[in-house]
Amino acid sequence: MTPPFRRLRELMAQLEDLERVGGLLSWDQETKLPRAGAEARAEQRATIERLAHELVGGDELARVLDELGDDSFESGSLEAALVRVARRDHEKARRVPARLRADMTRASALGIAAWWEAHARDDYRLLLPHLERQLELKRRYVECFDRFDDPYDVLLDDYEEDMKTEKVAEVFAVLKRELVPLVAEVAAAEPVDDSFLHRKWDREAQRSFSLGVLERLGFEPTSWRLDDTQHPFTAAPSSRDIRLTTRFDSENIHGIFSCLHEFGHGLYERQVGEELARTPLAHGASSALHESQSRIWENLFGRSRSFWSYFYPRLQEKFPAALGRVDEEKFYRGINKIEPSLIRIDADEVTYNLHIILRFELERELVAGDLPAHELPDAFDAKMDEYLRLRPPNVSRGVIQDMHWAEGMLGHFPTYSLGNVISVQLWERARAEIPDFDDRIEHGEFAPLRDWLRERLHRFGRMLPPREVRLLAAGADVDPGPYLAYLRRKAADVAGLSP
Amino acid sequence: MTPPFRRLRELMAQLEDLERVGGLLSWDQETKLPRAGAEARAEQRATIERLAHELVGGDELARVLDELGDDSFESGSLEAALVRVARRDHEKARRVPARLRADMTRASALGIAAWWEAHARDDYRLLLPHLERQLELKRRYVECFDRFDDPYDVLLDDYEEDMKTEKVAEVFAVLKRELVPLVAEVAAAEPVDDSFLHRKWDREAQRSFSLGVLERLGFEPTSWRLDDTQHPFTAAPSSRDIRLTTRFDSENIHGIFSCLHEFGHGLYERQVGEELARTPLAHGASSALHESQSRIWENLFGRSRSFWSYFYPRLQEKFPAALGRVDEEKFYRGINKIEPSLIRIDADEVTYNLHIILRFELERELVAGDLPAHELPDAFDAKMDEYLRLRPPNVSRGVIQDMHWAEGMLGHFPTYSLGNVISVQLWERARAEIPDFDDRIEHGEFAPLRDWLRERLHRFGRMLPPREVRLLAAGADVDPGPYLAYLRRKAADVAGLSP
Numbered sequence: 001m002t003p004p005f006r007r008l009r010e011l012m013a014q015l016e017d018l019e020r021v022g023g024l025l026s027w028d029q030e031t032k033l034p035r036a037g038a039e040a041r042a043e044q045r046a047t048i049e050r051l052a053h054e055l056v057g058g059d060e061l062a063r064v065l066d067e068l069g070d071d072s073f074e075s076g077s078l079e080a081a082l083v084r085v086a087r088r089d090h091e092k093a094r095r096v097p098a099r100l101r102a103d104m105t106r107a108s109a110l111g112i113a114a115w116w117e118a119h120a121r122d123d124y125r126l127l128l129p130h131l132e133r134q135l136e137l138k139r140r141y142v143e144c145f146d147r148f149d150d151p152y153d154v155l156l157d158d159y160e161e162d163m164k165t166e167k168v169a170e171v172f173a174v175l176k177r178e179l180v181p182l183v184a185e186v187a188a189a190e191p192v193d194d195s196f197l198h199r200k201w202d203r204e205a206q207r208s209f210s211l212g213v214l215e216r217l218g219f220e221p222t223s224w225r226l227d228d229t230q231h232p233f234t235a236a237p238s239s240r241d242i243r244l245t246t247r248f249d250s251e252n253i254h255g256i257f258s259c260l261h262e263f264g265h266g267l268y269e270r271q272v273g274e275e276l277a278r279t280p281l282a283h284g285a286s287s288a289l290h291e292s293q294s295r296i297w298e299n300l301f302g303r304s305r306s307f308w309s310y311f312y313p314r315l316q317e318k319f320p321a322a323l324g325r326v327d328e329e330k331f332y333r334g335i336n337k338i339e340p341s342l343i344r345i346d347a348d349e350v351t352y353n354l355h356i357i358l359r360f361e362l363e364r365e366l367v368a369g370d371l372p373a374h375e376l377p378d379a380f381d382a383k384m385d386e387y388l389r390l391r392p393p394n395v396s397r398g399v400i401q402d403m404h405w406a407e408g409m410l411g412h413f414p415t416y417s418l419g420n421v422i423s424v425q426l427w428e429r430a431r432a433e434i435p436d437f438d439d440r441i442e443h444g445e446f447a448p449l450r451d452w453l454r455e456r457l458h459r460f461g462r463m464l465p466p467r468e469v470r471l472l473a474a475g476a477d478v479d480p481g482p483y484l485a486y487l488r489r490k491a492a493d494v495a496g497l498s499p
Numbered sequence: 500m501t502p503p504f505r506r507l508r509e510l511m512a513q514l515e516d517l518e519r520v521g522g523l524l525s526w527d528q529e530t531k532l533p534r535a536g537a538e539a540r541a542e543q544r545a546t547i548e549r550l551a552h553e554l555v556g557g558d559e560l561a562r563v564l565d566e567l568g569d570d571s572f573e574s575g576s577l578e579a580a581l582v583r584v585a586r587r588d589h590e591k592a593r594r595v596p597a598r599l600r601a602d603m604t605r606a607s608a609l610g611i612a613a614w615w616e617a618h619a620r621d622d623y624r625l626l627l628p629h630l631e632r633q634l635e636l637k638r639r640y641v642e643c644f645d646r647f648d649d650p651y652d653v654l655l656d657d658y659e660e661d662m663k664t665e666k667v668a669e670v671f672a673v674l675k676r677e678l679v680p681l682v683a684e685v686a687a688a689e690p691v692d693d694s695f696l697h698r699k700w701d702r703e704a705q706r707s708f709s710l711g712v713l714e715r716l717g718f719e720p721t722s723w724r725l726d727d728t729q730h731p732f733t734a735a736p737s738s739r740d741i742r743l744t745t746r747f748d749s750e751n752i753h754g755i756f757s758c759l760h761e762f763g764h765g766l767y768e769r770q771v772g773e774e775l776a777r778t779p780l781a782h783g784a785s786s787a788l789h790e791s792q793s794r795i796w797e798n799l800f801g802r803s804r805s806f807w808s809y810f811y812p813r814l815q816e817k818f819p820a821a822l823g824r825v826d827e828e829k830f831y832r833g834i835n836k837i838e839p840s841l842i843r844i845d846a847d848e849v850t851y852n853l854h855i856i857l858r859f860e861l862e863r864e865l866v867a868g869d870l871p872a873h874e875l876p877d878a879f880d881a882k883m884d885e886y887l888r889l890r891p892p893n894v895s896r897g898v899i900q901d902m903h904w905a906e907g908m909l910g911h912f913p914t915y916s917l918g919n920v921i922s923v924q925l926w927e928r929a930r931a932e933i934p935d936f937d938d939r940i941e942h943g944e945f946a947p948l949r950d951w952l953r954e955r956l957h958r959f960g961r962m963l964p965p966r967e968v969r970l971l972a973a974g975a976d977v978d979p980g981p982y983l984a985y986l987r988r989k990a991a992d993v994a995g996l997s998p
Contacts, residue, residue, distance in 0.1 A: 017546035020539070021520065024527065032531075036722040037740030040519070043777060044736075047516035051550060223535040237543075241536025278542060 004067040005079065011061055012086055013278040018052040020237050027235035027243055031227040042109055053101060057093030065090060078275065081463045085280050088161075095144040104141070107133050108408045115406035122396040124377055127406055131373045134408045135366055142367075152367050155411030159287035160418070161466050165364065167478070168414045171421065172357045174480045180387055182488065183351055186338045186495045187389075194334035196326050203248040203255075205318045210246070210259040213311060217263060217297070217446050219244075223270065226259070231403075234262045236269035239282060253335075254346065260302040264294035267450065271458035286466035287412060288478075291419025292426060293453070299349055299420075300427045300486075301449070303336050306441035336494045340388035342397045349420075350487050351388060356417040358383035359402075363410050424483040425474035426457070503566040504578065510560055511585055512777040517551040519736050526734035526742055530726040541608055552600060556592030564589060577774060580962045584779050587660075594643040603640070606632050607907045614905035621895040623876055626905060630872040633907045634865055641866070651866050654910030658786035659917070660965050664863065666977070667913045670920065671856045673979045679886055681987065682850055685837045685994045686888075693833035695825050702747040702754075704817045709745070709758040712810060716762060716796070716945050718743075722769065725758070730902075733761045735768035738781060752834075753845065759801040763793035766949065770957035783957075785965035786911060787977075790918025791925060792952070798848050798919075799926045799985075800948070802835050805940035835993045839887040841896045848919075849986050850887060855916040857882035858901075862909050923982040924973040925956070 001009070025045050033041060055061065065087055073079035111130040118126035142151040150165040157163070211219075211226060219226070222240075229245035236242050244262040248255035268284045276282040284290040301307055308315075312331060316323045323331065338348045344355040362379055365371035371379055380399035384390050392398025404412060431437045434448045441449070457473040470477055491497055500508070524544050532540060554560065564586055572578035610629040617625035641650045649664040656662070710718075710725060718725070721739075728744035735741050743761040747754035767783045775781040783789040800806055807814075811830060815822045822830065837847045843854040861878055864870035870878055879898035883889050891897025903911060930936045933947045940948070956972040969976055990996050 013542070014546050014550075017543045021524065021543050021547065024524070025520065028523065028527065032724065033736075034720065034722050034724055034740050037737050040737030040739060040776065043512070044516045044520050047513050048520065051513075221533065223533050225531065225533055237532075238536050238539030240539065241533050277539065 002068075002071070004064050005071070005083075008061075008064050008068065008082065008086060009279070011055060011064065012082060012280055015052055015055050016278050016280055016282065018048055018055070019280070022048045022052065023235050024237045027237070027245070030229045030231070030233070031243075031245055046105055049105060050098075050102075053093060053098070056089050057096075061086065061090050062094075076463075078279075078281070078463070081281055082279055084465075085462055089280065096141065097144075100137070100140055100144070104137050104408060107137055111406040111408060112403060115400065115403050118400055118406075119396050122394045124395045124400060127400055128373055130406055131376070134405065134410070135373060137408065138367060138410055139369075150364075152364050152411065155363075155367065156414065157411075159412050159415050161286060163286075163288070163418075163466070168360065168418070171478055171480050172360060172414070172417065175353050175417065175421075175484070176357055176387070178484050179350060179353055179487070182491055183338070183340060183354070183388065185497060186350070186491055187340070189495045189497060191339075192333050192337040192495060193330070194337045196322065196330070197252065197334050199322055200250050201253050201319065201322065203250055206248045206253060206255050209315055209318045210248075210256050212314065213256075214244075214259060214263055216444065218267065218270075218450050219263065224266065232258045232262055234265040234269070236266065236283075239270055239272050239274070239277060242266040242270050257298050257302055257335075261294040261298035264297035265290055267297070267453070268293045268458050271450075271454040272461040273459040273463075276461045276463070281462040283462055285460070285462050285464070285469040287415035288418035288422055289457070289466055289469060289473075291416050292422035293419075293457075295420050295423040296427055296453075300423055301441070303349070304438075304441070305332055306438045308332055309442045310444045333494050336490065338491055338495055340390050342384075342390060342392055343401055350491060353417045353420060354387040356413055358387055359413040360417075363405075363413065367410060418478060421478055421480050421483045422470060422474060424486045425476060425479060426453075427486075428482050429456075429473075429475055501570070503563050504570070504582075507560075507563050507567065507581065507585060508778070510554060510563065511581060511779055514551055514554050515777050515779055515781070517547055517554065518779070521547045521551065522734050523736040526736070526744070529728045529730070529732065530742075530744055545604055548604060549597075549601075552592060552597070555588050556595075560585065560589050561593075575962075577778075577780070577962070580780055581778055583964075584961055588779065595640065596643075599636070599639055599643070603636050603907060606636055610905040610907060611902060614899065614902050617899055617905075618895050621893045623894045623899060626899055627872055629905055630875070633904065633909070634872060636907065637866060637909055638868075649863075651863050651910065654862075654866065655913065656910075658911050658914050660785060662785075662787070662917075662965070667859065667917070668863075670977055670979050671859060671913070671916065674852050674916065674920075674983070675856055675886070677983050678849060678852055678986070681990055682837070682839060682853070682887065684996060685849070685990055686839070688994045688996060690838075691832050691836040691994060692829070693836045695821065695829070696751065696833050698821055699749050700752050700818065700821070702749055705747045705752060705754050708814055708817045709747075709755050711813065712755075713743075713758060713762055715943065717766065717769075717949050718762065723765065731757045731761055733764040733768070735765065735782075738769055738771050738773070738776060741765040741769050756797050756801055756834075760793040760797035763796035764789055766796070766952070767792045767957050770949075770953040771960040772958040772962075775960045775962070780961040782961055784959070784961050784963070784968040786914035787917035787921055788956070788965055788968060788972075790915050791921035792918075792956075794919050794922040795926055795952075799922055800940070802831075802848070803937075803940070804831055805937045807831055808941040809943045832993050835989065837990055837994055839889050841883075841889060841891055842900055849990060852916045852919060853886040855912055857886055858912040859916075862904075862912065866909060917977060920977055920979050920982045921969060921973060923985045924975060924978060925952075926985075927981050928955075928972075928974055 022045060025041065025048065029038065029041050065083070068083055071083070073083060107130070111134060114127055114130045118124065138155065139151075142154045145154045148154055152165040156165060156168070214224075214226065223242055225243045227243065227245050229247060232246045234242070234244050244259065244266050246255050246258045246262060265284075268290055272282050272284075284293070308328060308331065312328045326334075336348065338350045340351050341347055344352065347355055358380070361383065362371065362376065365379070366373065366376065377395055377399045381392055384392060384398065400406075404410075430449060430452050434440070434452055437448070457469065460469060460472070464472065467477060521544060524540065524547065528537065528540050564582070567582055570582070572582060606629070610633060613626055613629045617623065637654065638650070641653045644653045647653055651664040655664060655667070713723075713725065722741055724742045726742065726744050728746060731743075731745045733741070733743050743758065743765050745754050745757045745761060764783075767789060771781045771783075783792070807827060807830065811827045825833075835847065837849045839850050840846055843851065846854055857879070860882065861870065861875065864878070865872065865875070876894055876898045880891055883891060883897070899905075903909070929948060929951050933939070933951055936947075956968065959968060959971070963971065966976060
């Protein structure tokens with residue numbers, strides 16, 4: 001190693017330590033922190049963030065990158081990747097003044113607090129000034145950059161490097177064109193009976209079943225945890241310390257699927273190549289690629305006939321009263337029922353994307369200044385009516401159901417549906433390449449899928465830009481074709497439409 | 500605030516955030532971290548420590564302290580205290596080269612790992628090179644300082660500012676002179692029957708009883724937690740986020756007393772003045788003062804007749820089979836039985852100090868170079884024989900029972916017994932100043948003691964040097980008189996000696 005490269009590794013290792021520590025502070029806050037400790041924790045997180053920012057945008061890193069200059073490391077090598085990512089992260093950090101970054105951090109904390117209040121009181125006015133502030137800050141943030149076709153590109157780039165607004169709009173136009181009529185078609189068919197799902201479900205039995213499933217999939221207690229939280233998420237303080245969180249609700253069995261979803265995120269972080277440890281390469285490559293992993297395990301795997309063929313008898317054992325008389329076919333159709341509903345995170349696989357598309361469209365208008373924040377509730381309701389034929393009864397179950405905007409997370413929503421699209425591209429490829437794919441899942445053999453994902457995707461981490469990772473892993477860039485075909489087949493199967 | 504003082508506050512706030520974050524990382528490691536995550540965690544802790552060290556020993560702080568110069572803040576003001584503590588911590592940090600500090604951190608991690616191995620295999624040779632390394636590092640550390648009478652003073656000063664080896668030796672000589680014969684006297688008397696304690700104790704029942712006690716004492720779930728661990732300790736990520744840890748063992752009820760012990764540490768951190776938040780003043784003033792608090796709640800309070808007069812019926816309810824036929828008097832004598840035993844942390848109030856005194860004497864010889872580390876086991880056994888008339892059957896239950904030396908914690912042991920001494924000085928004063936003291940405890944009124952400790956001690960944090968805190972809170976500096984009188988009364992009461 002040359003001295004400047006050695007110093008680059010050291011700086012990146014420190015930065016990575018700070019990022020992981022920040023993640024742990026946040027995990028702790030959502031799962032363990034006594035309530036009164038929140039204020040001090042906010043200061044601690046801000047200090048860690050500031051130190052990380054000083055490091056990544058700092059003069060020493062600038063000097064080191066300068067010294068490395070055109071040092072041409074072998075393409076595809078860890079060295080080349082580290083320099084590329086360090087340079088990218090450094091340049092982005094340099095463009096944003098410390099003052100603006102501090103304002104954004106503060107606005108995010110205040111926005112989250114206001115969201116809880118507004119959501120509990122069902123009052124949009126409590127949130128409005130915070131949304132206006134977020135939009136103002138986002139515009140200032142966008143102004144720090146140049147060379148973009150659409151200001152929304154700048155926001156998107158923070159989650160999905162090099163993804164363009166135009167490309168998202170194109171993919172979403174295809175989805176919308178197919179899915180709006182498909183939803184209408186399902187609505188006109190004989191309704192699926194899922195009444196058996198609407199009863200009380202013992203939370204501890206759900207936990208014990210879910211843990212049993214996770215352990216079969218690869219959750220080992222030496223490297224994984226599962227904790228309770230309000231809004232499920234996954235933290236990875238290191239690739240050998242994967243922390244899933246979930247919420248088991250006695251009104252439904254969503255918690256079981258949420259565990260599978262978070263397992264997908266966790267497995268990606270767990271299977272990143274060990275040689276990438278303590279570098280910023282040791283993460284999933286992008287938000288959409290991460291989401292593709294959670295969707296594979298939650299939906300393509302977790303709502304499939306093959307999965308339940310293996311696990312349904314075990315679920316029946318846990319819930320003999322509720323499921324003793326429900327056969328596997330009825331259960332399968334129930335958990336896959338397609339029906340427009342108000343809440344994004346509870347939506348079925350088909351309607352889910354329409355929730356995302358309408359948020360993307362609204363975000364673009366907000367950022368462009370074409371939609372003032374005070375008109376957002378009406379605009380939201382109008383799109384809910386247009387795409388899903390639903391009218392939210394209030395703002396808590398409508399426009400302010402998600403915390404994202406209050407928190408300043410604009411540009412993130414589209415990666416959820418892009419993740420769905422990519423998940424099927426990967427799934428189809430895995431099926432083609434793994435012999436007896438469905439058969440093995442039906443018999444409880446899950447290692448082949450896990451190993452395939454590691455080999456094709458996980459181990460690379462951020463070694464390559466997301467687009468190249470997509471090409472490498474899925475064999476093609478984002479293509480909604482396979483996903484739409486999958487949804488049509490599923491709709492036909494579940495709702496009894498002609499395929 | 501003048502600009503340099505404002506900058507001092509900012510730097511100290513950052514430093515304090517890093518210290519608290521480091522504490523949380525350690526708490527997490529001992530209670531939540533999946534085993535395989537330990538390696539990455541060690542790197543993260545090292546990075547946080549290094550950043551803290553760079554800050555406290557750094558040029559910017561040097562400049563700010565220089566600018567503040569002789570700015571004479573009002574004596575007793577927060578400003579004056581902050582400058583004093585910042586200057587002290589800065590000067591200590593400046594004297595120790597980064598390289599030596601890194602060596603110490605590494606030796607500590609390796610020493611702990613070696614300790615586990617040596618302890619499990621009962622093999623002193625596995626630990627010996629690590630102890631030798633620790634002693635070599637301690638000598639290099641001592642050499643960084645000047646103006647001391649005894650090299651051990653330098654080590655002691657890290658835990659007990661300004662305490663001198665000579666003073667400790669003087670106090671311990673008094674204790675030893677009285678306690679060795681007292682132990683012999685008890686051994687000659689009729690033995691106390693504590694056979695009822697040696698049975699199986701349900702761990703969940705112990706937890707539920709302990710939590711009930713803690714909640715009566717002031718443990719509120721909005722600011723406190725209790726978690727399981729191997730070696731109990733208390734973490735305070737902030738003064739509103741107090742985390743006790745404990746270990747309930749089915750072989751004994753030590754876990755109940757361990758909860759009371761940790762509660763004492765936690766309450767000190769909880770009741771530090773709110774105006775000290777995000778400064779290095781927001782901690783207990785020294786190790787001995789901290790230990791005095793844990794000993795008050797564990798022993799003076801938790802092994803008193805008054806305490807059990809209130810709680811014993813509740814304990815009997817939790818353990819009807821074990822305690823239904825054991826009356827309060829018999830229970831009181833059982834939990835206070837005085838008897839030489841091998842393991843320091845399980846020792847009774849009287850013999851405990853002899854375990855500490857022998858360790859202090861050995862540490863001094865080790866540091867002075869008068870005792871080579873390979874002769875330590877024999878020296879340890881000889882003192883065990885001399886003070887307690889016991890011969891350890893092996894090294895795991897003898898010389899390497901504690902992790903302190905392997906970890907590099909030399910100079911810490913004496914603060915345990917100093918804490919005992921101070922605890923009785925404080926206790927006697929509280930009894931004199933709180934009307935109907937015993938009577939109120941017997942009736943479950945614990946707020947007066949808690950409030951007295953806050954007013955007299957806790958709220959000051961590190962505002963004053965420990966010696967001044969001792970004078971202020973206890974009305975006198977370390978004085979073994981009241982403690983010895985207390986132990987003699989207790990021995991007479993429990994073992995039926997003539998007082």
